[in-house]
Amino acid sequence: MTVIARGPAEPGTPIHVVLVKAGRTKLRYPASVVSDDGTRLSVRAPWAAADVRDFGFVRFEPGDVFTEHYWRDRWYAVKEVRDADSALKGWYCDITRPAVVGDGELIAEDLDLDLWVSADGASVLRLDEDEFAESGLAERDPEAAARALGALDELELLAKTGQFTALID
Template sequence: MSANSAEQARLLNVVLVKAGRTKISYEAELLDDDGTRIAVRAPWAGDGVRDFGFVRFEEGDVFTEYYWRNRWYAVKEVRDAEGGLKGWYCDITRPATLSGSGSELIVEDLDLDLWRSADGTDVRRLDEDEFEDSGLPEADPQAAAAAVAALDELETLAREGGFDALLA
């Protein structure tokens, strides 16, 4: 295999799906896949700056993202262009899947999110109103219960010292 082929094999397309539609798709470097957890790294893939008020995602930011095939969330470590840790943005999702060819990581976003600042002083649940408005609690109560349980689990980890053990 040529060096170029090896490099291409290390890239995958992360596809974030929301309400049955692709919300965003971006190329990421595959760091690890142990069969349960998939780790990738990618630059900020959004358009321009996204200012949440408590953190800004902007050009130059680097996301190291962890997805599980058996858990209902993704944890994304966010660093600025100089490598400084901003914090962790967590998406509540259905368990991630790889496409048959292994070139696409498919992640279904369930509207709930969690933020933990780098120093751990700011832990906040996000988008609970969007989750309620999504219709998932009525349409699929089991999935909604799994999503809320995942958010609760992440919040407990975030408040009790962070994600080091989870991401090790």
């Protein structure tokens, strides 16, 4: 694997996405760099699980392709989800600490809050607020908890006002 040093990564460079939750690796999967401007790093990867994950409002399944946008200075990641035929399903947004990139890895710390935006923009769902409350982040790190809630509010506002896709264009 090519090592990504400081500075932007070249398109096509392989990278491992590492999602961390509560100090432990939750998920690790290979991806390929789509673009990197030094602040936002975008990667593409197939659905990382062998099985279907049905959320009720969307199903992630083998054949789906995720184009994931991570920022080194923002508290979220936006994941565009397309099916095997390239039809847009929508965007799954993880509230995370700013991404850290180096040594062939992109590390994002999941802060338990999520947002789903349907392909037509008609459905915007705040997710996992109960998990966030139970995580204890507000007690352990009130500043991080406030940043996480602010990021969720920002994404929801952008989605509801039709400005969401400008984040990733």
